[in-house]
Amino acid sequence: MPTLAQYLLLSAILFAIGTAGVFVRRNLITILLSIEIMLNAVNLTFVAFGRALGSADGQIIVFFVMTVAAAEAAVGLAIVIALFRHKESLNPDTFTSLKW
Amino acid sequence: MTPLLVAQIVLTLFVFFMLLNSAAIMVYVERKVAALLQQRLGPYLVGPKGLLQPLADVIKLMFKEELRPKAADAFLFALAPIISATCAFAAFSVVPFGADTTLFGWIPAALRLQVAEVNVAILVVFAIASMSVYGIVLAGWSSNSKYSLLGGLRSSAQMISYELSYGLALAGVLVIGNSLSLRELVDGQAGTWFGFVPRWYLFLQPVGFLIYMIAGIAETNRAPFDFPEAEQELVAGYHTEYSSMSFAMFFLAEYINMVTVSAVATDLFLGGWHGPFLPESLGWIWFLLKVSAILFFYVWMRWTLPRYRYDQLMAFGWKVLLPLAVVNLLVTAAGVLYFSA
Amino acid sequence: MLFYVFGAIAIVTSLLVIGQRNPVYSVLLLIASFGALSGLYVLLDAPFAAVIQIIVYAGAIMVLFLFVVMLLNAPHEDTEYDERVHPLLRPGPMRFGAALAVALIVELGWALTRRADAGAFPSASVSSVDAIGRSLFTDYAFQFEVTSILILVAMVGAVVLARREGQG
Numbered sequence: 001m002p003t004l005a006q007y008l009l010l011s012a013i014l015f016a017i018g019t020a021g022v023f024v025r026r027n028l029i030t031i032l033l034s035i036e037i038m039l040n041a042v043n044l045t046f047v048a049f050g051r052a053l054g055s056a057d058g059q060i061i062v063f064f065v066m067t068v069a070a071a072e073a074a075v076g077l078a079i080v081i082a083l084f085r086h087k088e089s090l091n092p093d094t095f096t097s098l099k100w
Numbered sequence: 101m102t103p104l105l106v107a108q109i110v111l112t113l114f115v116f117f118m119l120l121n122s123a124a125i126m127v128y129v130e131r132k133v134a135a136l137l138q139q140r141l142g143p144y145l146v147g148p149k150g151l152l153q154p155l156a157d158v159i160k161l162m163f164k165e166e167l168r169p170k171a172a173d174a175f176l177f178a179l180a181p182i183i184s185a186t187c188a189f190a191a192f193s194v195v196p197f198g199a200d201t202t203l204f205g206w207i208p209a210a211l212r213l214q215v216a217e218v219n220v221a222i223l224v225v226f227a228i229a230s231m232s233v234y235g236i237v238l239a240g241w242s243s244n245s246k247y248s249l250l251g252g253l254r255s256s257a258q259m260i261s262y263e264l265s266y267g268l269a270l271a272g273v274l275v276i277g278n279s280l281s282l283r284e285l286v287d288g289q290a291g292t293w294f295g296f297v298p299r300w301y302l303f304l305q306p307v308g309f310l311i312y313m314i315a316g317i318a319e320t321n322r323a324p325f326d327f328p329e330a331e332q333e334l335v336a337g338y339h340t341e342y343s344s345m346s347f348a349m350f351f352l353a354e355y356i357n358m359v360t361v362s363a364v365a366t367d368l369f370l371g372g373w374h375g376p377f378l379p380e381s382l383g384w385i386w387f388l389l390k391v392s393a394i395l396f397f398y399v400w401m402r403w404t405l406p407r408y409r410y411d412q413l414m415a416f417g418w419k420v421l422l423p424l425a426v427v428n429l430l431v432t433a434a435g436v437l438y439f440s441a
Numbered sequence: 442m443l444f445y446v447f448g449a450i451a452i453v454t455s456l457l458v459i460g461q462r463n464p465v466y467s468v469l470l471l472i473a474s475f476g477a478l479s480g481l482y483v484l485l486d487a488p489f490a491a492v493i494q495i496i497v498y499a500g501a502i503m504v505l506f507l508f509v510v511m512l513l514n515a516p517h518e519d520t521e522y523d524e525r526v527h528p529l530l531r532p533g534p535m536r537f538g539a540a541l542a543v544a545l546i547v548e549l550g551w552a553l554t555r556r557a558d559a560g561a562f563p564s565a566s567v568s569s570v571d572a573i574g575r576s577l578f579t580d581y582a583f584q585f586e587v588t589s590i591l592i593l594v595a596m597v598g599a600v601v602l603a604r605r606e607g608q609g
Contacts, residue, residue: 002444005554007485010448012549014455016542021459024538029464029510033471036502037455040478043490051485056573059490060581063573066497067588071595073502077509078602084513085605176465220570223492230500234472237504241465241511253508260504280570 007048014041028080028090032073039069112215119192123355124154126395133396134403164344169244176242181346184235184353191228191360194221196283198373198384214283221282222274225364226267229319233259235353236321239342254410255321261417262318262325268425269312272305272432273368282364286372298376302369307428309369311421313397316361318417320354323402327410362394363387370394444484450477464510468503475499489570 014037021034043062050058080090087094128143128151135142143150168177196214218224233256240252277285289299302309318325342350366372370390373383408416454474461467475498482491577585 006444007481008553009550010451010481012553013452013546015549016545017452017455017459019545020538020542023541025459027464029506030459030461030467033458033467033506036471036498037458037474040475040498043494044478044481047482047485047487047490051487056576059487059573060576062487062490063493063577064584064588066493067592070497070502071591073505074595074599075602077505078599081509081513081603090513176469218488220488220492223489223496227492227495227500230496233500233504234507237507237511238469249511253511256504256508260501 004048004052008045011041011044011048014038014044026091026093028083028092031092032076032080035076036069036073039065115192115215116189119189119356119359120352122359123352124158126355126358126399127154127157127351129395130399130402133399137400137403158348161344161348166344166346171244173242173244176238178346180235180239180242181342181349181353182235183238184232185349185356187228187232187235188353188356188360191225191232192356192363194218194224194282195360195363195367196286196372197363197387199380201381217281217283219279219281222270222280222285222364222368225360226263226270229266229357230260230263232353232357235350239350243342254327258325258327258410258413258417259319259321261414262315262421265311265417265421265425266315266319268422268429269308269315270368272308272425272429273301275429275432275436276301276304282367286367286374289371290374298371298374300369300371305369305428305432307424308432309365311425311428312365312369313394314421315417315425316365317398317401318413320357320361322354322358322398324405324407325413326402327407327413358395358398359391362391362398365394366390444481447477447480447484450474451481465507468506468510472499472503475503489573 018034018036018038018041021037022031025031025034043065046058046061046065048058050056050061083095084090131153132142132150143153146152146156168174193215194217196217236259237252237256240248240250240255243249243252273285274280277288279285279288285301289301291299293299297303317323366387371386372390373380373387375383375386375389378385451474454470454477458467458470458474461470475494479491479494479499482488482494
């Protein structure tokens, strides 16, 4: 039976992978996917602590985090579509000027 | 290797084998019923009354050449039918089809006639139905052809739109039955009112059953909601470029999804394996009869109604079915609150 | 034992997600990662979280990502850099990104394993969906209603942002 520390370490590794993805990749969709990895790592932490403390609050917070992640993914992808229509590229480095 | 474990393994293999058989039987039933509805004979050459026709079809499909377009993404092209077929089989694994049985005393403890018992069984069926969208969208994308891509995207958009009404129709039954486990929901339907009317949730939730059946037909991409695979409009939609066994796997997945939707409808609305005149241990016979009735209804629908156009289909799903399902849930919840207060 | 299997799958697929050129493969690998996480939730006696992870994340959000990737049909990234070198191996990102990830892991790992009570879990207590539902509608009712407004705002926002110019 793995300990709480092992679950938290796994969550830390996933969070770090997500963060590295946001910094390293130059493709808007992959950046959004890395954000989803980070949110999932946080969900794992919440569920692990909920189990360790014996309350259902962990799963309830996971429910809310998932809802927020869904809303954020929808709006983020709509922005990506709008940007792509304007400049035909998904590289964040092409969107450097404040003028539309 | 206790007898119970052996019995469970045998049960799993048996369910798998019977699902394969049911797909073959459905092929025959579809063609024969279609023929009789259209006042012609249907298959009658192969075997007595054409009963060996599915066998002939399987042999023909196995001997066809396996093609793949050159520009298609090989890995995804091979993966898509596997995802479709796997999700179709997996969804049936939590559906119970009979009462606990001890197989005439051969095993010590009671064997549940269900491959996997989870206490959130309905949610598992719903989750796996959501995953089966991927088989279709990947098939459309990886074929690298415009008919396939359009068919795949339309089909998956239709499936995710009707999933909402599907789930809300189920929620009405959950509110009445007060449990997420399919077995407990079926057991809540045992017995009768006034001695002859069975306690089915169909009588408590008629609108819910209607919504569930319509959403189920749309989920499995059957007529009148089969625009994405309509021959006249889109060649064959997302499975245009597939041949031989991959094509067979898509069809297998479609028929098994139909069987799963019918089985869940039977468990939730029609009382599962409870019925008069037979002892509990033979309840699976009633289950088979009820599932067969719903499958016949499916085939009947296909060959009677004209097809919906795609925008009519989507408008119906979002503007009519979803509000109806929400209102149904509200009325059900109000009713439960009123009658139990 | 299953923890190590699911954990390994989650880590490997997440690494592959940030390492793939083709965004369609990234999305599919992320779905596999979500499946592994769902398995971990089942191991943590949280069947509700496991099932809604599949329904919401793997079954809805990723379908949205997949639709956008397929409809945009974007070229693979980076035409300014040398095409033959993999993105993760180019000098700038490699040094900064890897260093950041390693620093984060070491830091978080040190902090998290210092806790005196981060030991074994207490005895099993499966929180039923019934209890979660009651909690959601009584203690957390306000947050629940706020998330429904949030989803409405997100829907309207997504439709407005993705609209073409000149449409009503």
